[in-house]
């Protein structure tokens with residue numbers, strides 16, 4: 530598996546991974562209506578500004594097979610709220626179901642850690658749905674400390690935050 534920086538030329542494959550893994554991850558957590566409302570096209574359009582106008586300190590890393598099939602990605606950058614005493618954030622990490630549990634997530638995670646360290650960040654955090662137990666065990670295994678809990682918008686869905694201090 531090769532890890533490299535994601536670019537605009539990767540947008541379709543990144544959106545496919547995001548769309549497919551989002552559904553397989555959240556189908557037991559979000560309502561059927563919420564799952565069905567999300568389309569590949571909406572996901573693709575959300576990716577465009579992220580890759581076209583890369584914000585300072587934003588980065589996207591992806592994992593691809595020897596044949597060039599993108600199977601996972603992670604995005605990171607500056608923490609945007611300044612509420613948690615943490616300066617960096619892992620915004621997303623998603624992988625096709627068939628590739629989970631093979632160490633790819635850990636490789637992407639440490640790529641993000643190295644990038645944030647190089648950029649001078651001191652710490653970072655991430656948000657995950659409280660009911661996404663599998664991802665939470667992954668973050669706990671990698672040393673994340675539970676620091677916050679909040680509702681998403683005006684829903685009754687809870688997300689929790691983990692942080693890694695002293696990068």
Ligand SMILES: CC(C)(COP(=O)(O)OP(=O)(O)OC[C@H]1O[C@@H](n2cnc3c(N)ncnc32)[C@H](O)[C@@H]1OP(=O)(O)O)[C@@H](O)C(=O)NCCC(=O)NCCS
Pocket residue numbers: 550554622623624625628629630631632633634635636656657658661662663664666667670671
């Ligand atoms: C969460 C995710 C990124 C983890 O990546 P992964 O490649 O499956 O995890 P890895 O194989 O790299 O696991 C790394 C370590 O975490 C542990 N781990 C991973 N998932 C685990 C689980 N569900 N339960 C217990 N331990 C787990 C592994 O055993 C491994 O431990 P080791 O370092 O001792 O070998 C990936 O499974 C994924 O994309 N899931 C679906 C999308 C998702 O939930 N994203 C997060 C949204 S916030």
